[in-house]
Each structure stands twice: as structure tokens, then as C-alpha cells.
Amino acid sequence: MDFLELAKKRYSVRKYKDKPVEEEKIMRILEAGRVAPTGCNAQPQRIFVLREKESIEKLNQGTRTFGAPLVFVICVEKDLCWVRKYDQKCISDIDAAIVTDHMMLAATDEGLGSCWICYFRPNVVKEVLNLPEGVEPVNILAVGYADEEPLPSDRHDSMNLRKPLDDLVFYEKFE
Ligand SMILES: Cc1cc2nc3c(=O)[nH]c(=O)nc-3n(C[C@H](O)[C@H](O)[C@H](O)COP(=O)(O)O)c2cc1C
Numbered sequence: 001m002d003f004l005e006l007a008k009k010r011y012s013v014r015k016y017k018d019k020p021v022e023e024e025k026i027m028r029i030l031e032a033g034r035v036a037p038t039g040c041n042a043q044p045q046r047i048f049v050l051r052e053k054e055s056i057e058k059l060n061q062g063t064r065t066f067g068a069p070l071v072f073v074i075c076v077e078k079d080l081c082w083v084r085k086y087d088q089k090c091i092s093d094i095d096a097a098i099v100t101d102h103m104m105l106a107a108t109d110e111g112l113g114s115c116w117i118c119y120f121r122p123n124v125v126k127e128v129l130n131l132p133e134g135v136e137p138v139n140i141l142a143v144g145y146a147d148e149e150p151l152p153s154d155r156h157d158s159m160n161l162r163k164p165l166d167d168l169v170f171y172e173k174f175e
Pocket residue numbers: 010011012013115116117118119120
């Protein structure tokens with residue numbers, strides 16, 4: 001599938017079938033998260049895979065994963081992340097975001113639905129995953145077979161779900 005076609009096909013799925021995701025698909029999604037670029041190639045991502053109902057239920061005490069049978073929690077080992085010397089900005093969230101995005105699009109490519117989730121209680125997630133000091137949960141990615149009619153790929157325009165390029169893009173300088 002052409003890249004833009006894939007990007008436009010993806011949408012946030014918030015209703016999943018009670019059907020497990022095949023191991024080969026999980027491995028290809030994880031591989032996408034492995035090869036994603038990170039600042040200075042620090043590779044700070046620590047990706048947790050939750051497939052057991054009991055673990056997902058525990059996680060759901062601190063978030064909502066919409067009945068997805070597979071949940072990834074993308075964490076970062078913060079001390080490994082690059083820090084910009086001019087303003088001390090630590091790029092850990094950016095590293096986690098590109099890893100998550102690679103995985104999310106890989107899930108779409110596998111015919112799966114997904115939902116990126118930042119609405120969670122960090123303390124609950126840390127406890128459920130038994131995270132050591134210094135490993136921070138950044139994103140949750142719920143994945144599974146969508147239990148709903150897919151949204152049309154042209155919805156960004158036909159349903160007015162995205163702003164036009166003119167509102168988002170500036171050439172040479174702000175005007
Ligand atoms: C960084 C980020 C955080 C998000 N957090 C949540 C969340 O906590 N809960 C949720 O239901 N959706 C969440 N979403 C999904 C967005 O609401 C969704 O992507 C957006 O409304 C556009 O819709 P679409 O994904 O169907 O194109 C998040 C998406 C991103 C990129």
C-alpha cells in the first residue's frame with residue numbers, strides 16, 4: 001500500500017473484537033518499533049507487550065484501552081535520551097512518539113486497528129508494569145481487530161476532520 005494511502009486509512013479504533021492478534025503480526029509491529037530512529041540513536045524505548053486479559057484489566061485501573069486484546073506501553077529509559085545543550089530539552093517524549101508512530105502505522109499495515117493513548121495514571125502504569133526507577137511510560141497503544149465499520153479514508157476532507165494545508169504550513173517565514 002502506498003504510504004499516504006496507509007496514513008489516511010488509519011484512524012483511532014475504540015471498539016475491538018475479542019480476537020487475539022497473531023504472533024507474527026505482533027512481531028512485525030515490534031520490529032517497526034525497533035527500527036524507528038531515535039535521537040543520537042540512543043534507543044531508549046522499552047516496549048511492554050500486554051496480551052493477557054488479567055494484565056490489561058490491571059492496566060485499565062489507570063486508563064481505558066477500549067477492549068483491545070493487545071496493548072503496548074511505550075516507555076523510555078530517560079537517562080539514555082539526548083539533551084539539547086542550549087535549553088536542556090530532553091527529547092525522551094519525541095523518541096517515544098516516533099517509536100509509537102512506527103508501531104501504529106505497522107499495525108494499520110497488518111490490517112489492525114489501534115488507538116494511541118496518553119490519558120493514563122502514570123503511577124498505576126508504573127506499578128502494573130513493575131517499572132524500575134528511571135523508566136517512564138509515555139504512550140499506550142491499544143491494538144486489535146476493529147469491531148466497527150472502518151471510517152472512510154477521505155474523511156479528513158469529506159468530514160472536515162483536518163485543517164487545510166494552508167492553515168498548517170508556512171513557506172520561508174510566518175505570515
Ligand atoms: C499523542 C496522542 C495522544 C492521544 N491520546 C488519546 C487518549 O488518551 N485517548 C483517546 O481515546 N485517544 C487519544 N488519542 C487519539 C486522538 O484523539 C486521535 O488521534 C485524534 O482525535 C484524531 O483522530 P484519528 O486518530 O481517528 O485520525 C491520542 C492521539 C495522539 C496522537
